Amino acid sequence: xxxxxxYTSLSPDPGDTPIIAEHISKSYNKGTAPALxxxxxxxxxGELFGLIGPDGAGKTTLFRILTTLLLADSGQARISGYDVxxxxxxIRSTVGYMPGKFSLYQDLxxxxxxxxxxxxxxxxxxxxxxxxxxIYDQIEPFKNRRAGKLSGGMKxxxxxxxxxxxxxxxxxxxEPTTGVDVVSRREFWEMLQKLKRQGITIxxxxxxxEEAVLCDRIALIQNGQLLNIDTPSQxxxxxxxxxYAVKAAxxxxxxxxxxxxxxxxxxxxxxxxxxxxxxxxxxxxxALIREYAAAKAHQQVTVQLIAPTIxxxxxxxxxxxxxxxxxxxxx
Amino acid sequence: xxxxxxxxxKEFYHVFRDRRTLLILFGLPLVQILLFGYALTSExxxxxxxxxxxxxxxxxxxxxxxxxASALFNxxxxxxxxxxxxxxxxKGHIKAALIFPSGFSNDLIKIQRAGFQVLTDGSEPNISKxxxxxxxxxxxxxxxxxxxxxxxxxxIVPELRMLYNEEGNGSINFVPGVLALILMIVCTALTSVxxxxxxxxxxxxxxxxxPFRPAMVLVAKAVPFLLLSLxxxxxxxxxxxxxxxxxLAGSLLLLFVITLLFIATSLSFGLLISNATSSQQVALxxxxxxxxxxxxxxxxxxxPLENMPLPFQWISNLVPAKWYYxxxxxxxxxxxxxxxxxxxxxxxxxxxxxxxxxxxxRFQIRLT
Amino acid sequence: MELLIxxxxxxxxxxxxxxxxxxxxxxxxxxxxxxxISFSVKPGEIFGFLGANGAGKTTAMRMLCxxxxxxxxxxxxxxxxxxxxxxxxxxxxxxxSQKFSLYDDLTPLENIQFxxxxxxxxxxxxxxxxxxxxxxxxxxxxxxxxxxxxxLGWKQKLAFAIALFxxxxxxxxxEPTGGVDPVTRRQFWDMIYExxxxxxxxxxxxxxxxxxxxxxxxxxxxxGKIEALDTPAxxxxxxxxxxxxEVFYRLARTARRKDP
Numbered sequence: 001x002x003x004x005x006x007y008t009s010l011s012p013d014p015g016d017t018p019i020i021a022e023h024i025s026k027s028y029n030k031g032t033a034p035a036l037x038x039x040x041x042x043x044x045x046g047e048l049f050g051l052i053g054p055d056g057a058g059k060t061t062l063f064r065i066l067t068t069l070l071l072a073d074s075g076q077a078r079i080s081g082y083d084v085x086x087x088x089x090x091i092r093s094t095v096g097y098m099p100g101k102f103s104l105y106q107d108l109x110x111x112x113x114x115x116x117x118x119x120x121x122x123x124x125x126x127x128x129x130x131x132x133x134x135i136y137d138q139i140e141p142f143k144n145r146r147a148g149k150l151s152g153g154m155k156x157x158x159x160x161x162x163x164x165x166x167x168x169x170x171x172x173x174x175e176p177t178t179g180v181d182v183v184s185r186r187e188f189w190e191m192l193q194k195l196k197r198q199g200i201t202i203x204x205x206x207x208x209x210e211e212a213v214l215c216d217r218i219a220l221i222q223n224g225q226l227l228n229i230d231t232p233s234q235x236x237x238x239x240x241x242x243x244y245a246v247k248a249a250x251x252x253x254x255x256x257x258x259x260x261x262x263x264x265x266x267x268x269x270x271x272x273x274x275x276x277x278x279x280x281x282x283x284x285x286x287a288l289i290r291e292y293a294a295a296k297a298h299q300q301v302t303v304q305l306i307a308p309t310i311x312x313x314x315x316x317x318x319x320x321x322x323x324x325x326x327x328x329x330x331x
Numbered sequence: 332x333x334x335x336x337x338x339x340x341k342e343f344y345h346v347f348r349d350r351r352t353l354l355i356l357f358g359l360p361l362v363q364i365l366l367f368g369y370a371l372t373s374e375x376x377x378x379x380x381x382x383x384x385x386x387x388x389x390x391x392x393x394x395x396x397x398x399x400a401s402a403l404f405n406x407x408x409x410x411x412x413x414x415x416x417x418x419x420x421x422k423g424h425i426k427a428a429l430i431f432p433s434g435f436s437n438d439l440i441k442i443q444r445a446g447f448q449v450l451t452d453g454s455e456p457n458i459s460k461x462x463x464x465x466x467x468x469x470x471x472x473x474x475x476x477x478x479x480x481x482x483x484x485x486x487i488v489p490e491l492r493m494l495y496n497e498e499g500n501g502s503i504n505f506v507p508g509v510l511a512l513i514l515m516i517v518c519t520a521l522t523s524v525x526x527x528x529x530x531x532x533x534x535x536x537x538x539x540x541x542p543f544r545p546a547m548v549l550v551a552k553a554v555p556f557l558l559l560s561l562x563x564x565x566x567x568x569x570x571x572x573x574x575x576x577x578x579l580a581g582s583l584l585l586l587f588v589i590t591l592l593f594i595a596t597s598l599s600f601g602l603l604i605s606n607a608t609s610s611q612q613v614a615l616x617x618x619x620x621x622x623x624x625x626x627x628x629x630x631x632x633x634x635p636l637e638n639m640p641l642p643f644q645w646i647s648n649l650v651p652a653k654w655y656y657x658x659x660x661x662x663x664x665x666x667x668x669x670x671x672x673x674x675x676x677x678x679x680x681x682x683x684x685x686x687x688x689x690x691x692x693r694f695q696i697r698l699t
Numbered sequence: 700m701e702l703l704i705x706x707x708x709x710x711x712x713x714x715x716x717x718x719x720x721x722x723x724x725x726x727x728x729x730x731x732x733x734x735x736i737s738f739s740v741k742p743g744e745i746f747g748f749l750g751a752n753g754a755g756k757t758t759a760m761r762m763l764c765x766x767x768x769x770x771x772x773x774x775x776x777x778x779x780x781x782x783x784x785x786x787x788x789x790x791x792x793x794x795x796s797q798k799f800s801l802y803d804d805l806t807p808l809e810n811i812q813f814x815x816x817x818x819x820x821x822x823x824x825x826x827x828x829x830x831x832x833x834x835x836x837x838x839x840x841x842x843x844x845x846x847x848x849x850x851l852g853w854k855q856k857l858a859f860a861i862a863l864f865x866x867x868x869x870x871x872x873x874e875p876t877g878g879v880d881p882v883t884r885r886q887f888w889d890m891i892y893e894x895x896x897x898x899x900x901x902x903x904x905x906x907x908x909x910x911x912x913x914x915x916x917x918x919x920x921x922x923g924k925i926e927a928l929d930t931p932a933x934x935x936x937x938x939x940x941x942x943x944x945e946v947f948y949r950l951a952r953t954a955r956r957k958d959p
Binding site: 067068069093097099105116 | 333334337338341344345348349532533534536537538539540541542543696697698
């Protein structure tokens with residue numbers, strides 16, 4: 001690996017920290033809200049790191065900056081020790097990148113796409129076959145089909161194959177599971193786990209909160225700001241309040257009633273349940289909630305103390321972060 | 332090098348799998364050549380012709396009778412003033428006018444020499460030429476018949492004038508024009524669209540995040556269209572020479588070199604457009620409006636440049652196709668050599684260098 | 700928020716079901732895209748319609764919206780027959796899809812006027828209601844700015860309000876919340892609940908399985924057939940799963956036609 005004096009200014013050792021981003025900011029147009037503001041994160045070697053946030057949070061912008069496609073307004077970043085601005089050429093031959101949109105040639109067949117991308121990276125499908133075999137076996141029956149005629153899940157698999165074809169040490173996957181059905185999504189995550197075991201460092205972004213637990217560490221992002229970076233269990237473990245799941249026969253009336261109760265700090269629907277936190281109170285919270293619900297004539301009321309999910313944490317962080325704006329609190 | 336070859340192969344896949352591209356590549360030259368070659372030089376029949384025989388001259392009447400006997404002309408005899416004649420032309424009522432001077436017979440008998448005036452509508456040069464040709468034949472016949480009779484041998488001198496297009500651009504001039512047009516479409520429009528499509532589908536991102544040198548993307552995009560346009564050039568040339576009997580007077584090698592030069596100019600133009608735009612529609616629109624229209628208007632193969640206002644003539648100098656058209660005409664039709672086309676060739680050279688410089692300077696190795 | 704729903708005009712054959720489908724089938728050549736599906740949806744019900752890509756969801760929804768004719772079977776929507784009264788169906792339903800719902804280069808007010816106009820809402824009524832609607836969505840400041848400048852979440856709420864603007868009895872929502880942040884997603888569902896409470900039937904497809912649990916009843920389509928149809932709680936019990944995600948996974952992975 002190329003040694004460079006600038007390393008000294010960056011604390012982590014690039015040898016086992018292939019992705020280092022420090023204070024990255026980026027605006028597309030003056031006057032509009034920045035796409036990224038002061039984003040810093042590191043990904044360790046062999047880590048499966050998830051960037052989790054909704055559309056427009058800045059995920060793609062960060063990916064493009066880290067893959068040398070875009071210049072940040074400020075801040076610096078290194079991939080495998082190479083600077084994303086100066087050493088873009090070295091980075092381009094070491095990383096694998098799967099953009100958010102399906103970006104393969106729809107008018108070429110599966111086989112032709114693979115051959116092309118292999119050649120582009122100066123290698124051949126046969127030499128790299130071991131790495132992609134698991135994934136390729138699944139699309140092999142369709143190898144003479146045009147990529148445009150594949151299903152969503154198959155397209156993602158082909159795109160992953162193409163991104164892996166040159167055996168990259170770092171893999172960037174921008175929303176690989178968006179718009180793909182549950183079954184294909186699961187298969188895709190299983191593939192990522194396998195790749196991780198082969199020592200590939202993976203940065204993956206997703207809008208689906210439930211996929212967070214499949215990552216080693218995650219960063220929650222909204223409106224261009226990181227809300228938190230940690231392991232999924234650490235993030236849910238540090239949820240600052242007791243969380244209760246409540247349900248009753250009429251869930252929407254219950255939601256409205258709980259929201260109008262001054263004891264309630266937050267109340268959000270989670271499937272058939274409502275997740276509720278209370279303000280400062282005395283006595284057993286579960287009993288309090290049950291009493292209130294009974295007073296409002298609710299039937300079949302159940303209240304449980306539960307462990308928060310990533311989505312609970314995300315909502316909590318997004319709504320309590322003083323820097324977060326633009327999330328309308330209506331209605 | 333292998334990367335580049337694989338890339339170029341991929342470009343050919345794109346071309347041969349896209350019906351629209353194929354149609355433009357192979358349908359368009361055929362249609363244009365046939366359109367210009369046949370539809371626009373179709374046989375002349377029932378041409379409206381007015382005969383002005385103010386003095387009721389006898390021999391003039393005999394000549395008129397011959398014209399009437401021919402299926403080619405719809406002859407009307409009228410007394411019209413020069414202004415009225417012009418109005419008839421403008422309204423499109425007539426395509427030709429024959430004007431006999433008052434002493435036509437007299438001159439013929441006394442000095443064995445007389446003239447009359449033939450006016451034709453030069454905005455349709457093909458028709459004009461045909462009319463003139465037929466008229467001369469008829470006059471020739473007329474003369475021969477009468478020379479055997481009582482009269483002494485005489486000469487009739489038709490004074491020919493084409494209105495609106497004095498020089499009389501002929502039918503064979505369209506071949507260089509079509510060449511310019513087709514090469515421009517293939518090299519500029521198709522190349523720019525091919526590059527921009529990669530931006531639109533997002534594959535450009537992957538190409539950029541690969542060790543493949545970004546500038547080579549442009550090379551890889553240009554090469555297939557260079558080869559395809561050379562194929563097009565050959566097809567058009569063969570069609571022109573063997574189907575339409577257009578002469579190939581000058582050096583084929585020189586013609587080839589000039590064409591290669593023009594292809595280079597057009598490709599640079601296409602790459603510059605693809606550089607500045609990010610949607611296929613915009614790229615196509617710029618290619619069409621910005622290049623095709625000027626090519627049609629300012630090269631001179633449809634509208635004679637000499638008749639345009641001066642500012643337009645200056646603008647025409649900026650259109651690469653004008654120089655190509657002029658050079659091809661010189662070499663192909665007039666059989667002239669390098670000494671006569673070096674000016675056109677240097678202009679094309681300069682344009683190519685300029686365009687390529689801008690393109691390379693502007694070229695982005697990142698997204699914007 | 701006031702969504703201005705009232706249903707004075709009852710549909711002709713109101714036998715208490717807003718959508719009634721019996722053995723509804725759609726064939727493309729030999730391919731059974733939708734294979735004899737039957738269900739009925741009650742007024743004010745939130746009806747979740749799930750299925751993997753290619754399971755036949757979109758085809759089924761198109762038939763119910765009056766966009767394509769079934770090959771066989773019967774169905775009425777808002778009391779109108781899907782074979783003979785497609786135009787009437789279109790008039791009485793609202794439709795919102797993630798892919799297209801608003802014109803980005805028009806303002807919210809212009810969007811409301813346009814869609815109101817399409818559904819034949821009188822100009823005077825459009826004027827009145829659009830003002831109220833903009834106020835209730837908190838969009839007063841943005842009402843005359845281009846939609847393209849709005850955050851995604853607001854666009855979706857506006858699109859939903861517009862789908863309800865002509866007071867339809869049923870609203871079809873095709874993956875309405877894709878990509879939205881979790882808070883806005885819940886606000887969107889609040890709007891759905893509110894509309895349902897006022898008697899509007901909600902027919903919704905989604906990729907978020909937790910949202911499936913917000914529905915009163917859920918169907919899961921596999922290979923063109925309805926494999927499950929019940930309340931989320933019963934489905935979880937029936938398949939012994941903790942969440943809808945698991946239920947869906949169990950059913951969908953048995954699918955034969957993974958690739959269309």
